[in-house]
Amino acid sequence: MSPRLLILILVAFAIGAVVAVSVQPPMQSGVVRTGKALIGGPFTLTNQKGERVSDTDFRGKYMLVVFGYTYCPDICPAELQLISSALDKLGTSADKVAPIFITIDPQRDTVEQIRQYIANFSPRIVGLTGTEEEIRAAASAYRVYYTKADGPASADSYLMDHSTFIYLMNEQGEYVTHFPYGVTPEKLAEGIAKAAG
Numbered sequence: 001m002s003p004r005l006l007i008l009i010l011v012a013f014a015i016g017a018v019v020a021v022s023v024q025p026p027m028q029s030g031v032v033r034t035g036k037a038l039i040g041g042p043f044t045l046t047n048q049k050g051e052r053v054s055d056t057d058f059r060g061k062y063m064l065v066v067f068g069y070t071y072c073p074d075i076c077p078a079e080l081q082l083i084s085s086a087l088d089k090l091g092t093s094a095d096k097v098a099p100i101f102i103t104i105d106p107q108r109d110t111v112e113q114i115r116q117y118i119a120n121f122s123p124r125i126v127g128l129t130g131t132e133e134e135i136r137a138a139a140s141a142y143r144v145y146y147t148k149a150d151g152p153a154s155a156d157s158y159l160m161d162h163s164t165f166i167y168l169m170n171e172q173g174e175y176v177t178h179f180p181y182g183v184t185p186e187k188l189a190e191g192i193a194k195a196a197g
């Protein structure tokens, strides 16, 4: 296992532990009805059509939020594929869900780049980019870790390390639960259906 991967996994576990500790009471139905949501928050970013969108534009839908970047060689494509097939499994219930991909690499992920990338997956997915500051604010609201990876890289060729959770937020934009990278499409669809009923 590469040191980079090991660090990512350790970070993922650390964040998972924080999430587990901070969410109370324990989720029975998968839906947190009381307690403060410590994950998530306001964001205003630009979608793949070049439109400005905010978290409040998704009220009434279950946001399925994932952070990543289009140049990601492995994890992000797999994760978006996973989300796409979970949405397929949900059938018409998928209409209640707003799958949202937020880049953590705004330097390369322009609106056009995001548009082309998202087209490889479900047309339901909203791809968001923004300024460095806007992305940093969104990522920190979701407790998402990201950084440029060490290693040989030129100005436009580099890897990003980032956490890989898929967050499910309810119709009011509040944290419901999250899914780890590696969850099956069946489990993901099941988790969404349980919350969004």
Ligand SMILES: [Cu+2]
Pocket: 068, 069, 072, 073, 074, 075, 076, 077, 162
């Ligand atoms: Cu990735």
